[in-house]
Amino acid sequence: MNIFWNSITGHQRNIERLKILCREDRVPHSMLFCGIDGVGKRLVAEAMAAAILCHNHVDGTACGRCPSCQALLAGTHPDFFQVVPDENASSPIIKIEAIRQMQDKIARLPILSRQRVVIIDDSQTMNEAASNCLLKTIEEPGEQIYFILVTNSVMALLDTIISRCMREEFAGLSSEDIASLLVQKGLSAERANYLASFADGSVRQAILLNDEEGMSLQQSAMRFFSACVDKRLDMEMVWQEGKNFDGIDKSQLSQWFSFLIMILRDELVLYSGSPVKLYNQQDIAKISKFTGRISQSKLTAFLKLAREYQGRLRYRVASRLMMESFVIKVKDLLEE
Structure with missing residues (x-):
């Protein structure tokens, strides 16, 4: 207490x-x-x-x-x-x-x-x-x-x-505050700063990231966005993504969407040339190569779609069916 x-x-x-x-x-x-x-x-x-x-x-x-x-x-x-x-x-x-x-x-x-x-x-x-x-x-x-x-x-x-x-x-905490709290919990300064950049203002998010499962979700979101940019999003991937998330805990699925939303937000920042700090500080080189390959309007629609589906997790939903629906919607959006 x-x-x-x-x-x-x-x-x-x-x-x-x-x-x-x-x-x-x-x-x-x-x-x-x-x-x-x-x-x-x-x-x-x-x-x-x-x-x-x-x-x-x-x-x-x-x-x-x-x-x-x-x-x-x-x-x-x-x-x-x-x-x-x-x-x-x-x-x-x-x-x-x-x-x-x-x-x-x-x-x-x-x-x-x-x-x-x-x-x-x-x-x-x-x-x-x-x-x-x-x-x-x-x-x-x-x-x-x-x-x-x-x-x-x-x-x-x-x-x-x-x-x-x-x-x-209550607003989210600054990256500096989160990193400081993580250091107090025994993490190295380098590791704490890395996790804080992805935490989106939440210490809980940073702690969840500090395990193999959390980082796996972040990498999964990055691979999914890469497939979108490279136009590798086909029906086989629809079923595969659905299978990957079959039975996954809703909090983990929400976290996956959070990572995807961060990537999309960073892409929009890079697209506009804004000086706003990126979430994916450690992966700037990786996401920079994607910039401009999806139009700004489609990125905005993509981001809106990701937030909409993350919001659906408040209700009783089947993870696999929801992910299949989401990937199909993204595929249709990018093919317009």
Whole structure:
């Protein structure tokens, strides 16, 4: 459990705004922390919860010494509650039972602090019943209860929930910040900088890349784009790509699309001559040779298509059929 603001990398503007709310006793009872995975939203939510519950917070920061802070660090605070997705389900989901259990727990008065705090992590995974159940609670939360919803997809939440929360947007981390965190985890500076260039602002993405499987997905995306440029995208490759991704985990498939999107974005940057920094810093020579071989308009359409199919992964889809459909669409696009 993180209770200190100064242990968080980046997001200084977000942190200063939140500290002011704590210092001036203007914390809203429902907050929504949103941004891509792996940027530290959960760590910020924990530090915010600690500041709210702290008996002697200083300048909007938990003191770290009072009984409340000590209980949080020990994981035994009776007024701090968490709701997380059920990892045993076929796909991570927050069910209505979890929300009802939380409601039962917060029905009593605070025990150790003057308030109670609930963090709902990955709140976008709430099913409809759970969302409607939560809505009834945050509509009239009471003076002693605070909710912090953490999500990577605001669009997956009910509009009625969004409208009742103070929204705090978290941007991706800089490559320098990600590299620094990776070095702290024991990686060499060279390796950390390489992974950070592909991380798209997410430490989690960088960590996933640091295994053989992650790099294999990046290389697969590069090979696929190379086949597109060299006009080797035929029906045999359609079926082969479908077979390659048959049964693959949706998070891995989403990562593959992320790598492809980075390549397409870099190609558009090179095509336009923009000074914007490329994601594929280590592979500039490789992707530079592709520049100009697919028109800018087709690259833009290709990028839109990749983002569309990555978005479909939020729903129940068969990986193999989806990949076959995607490759066929790309083949038709490039042959127009």
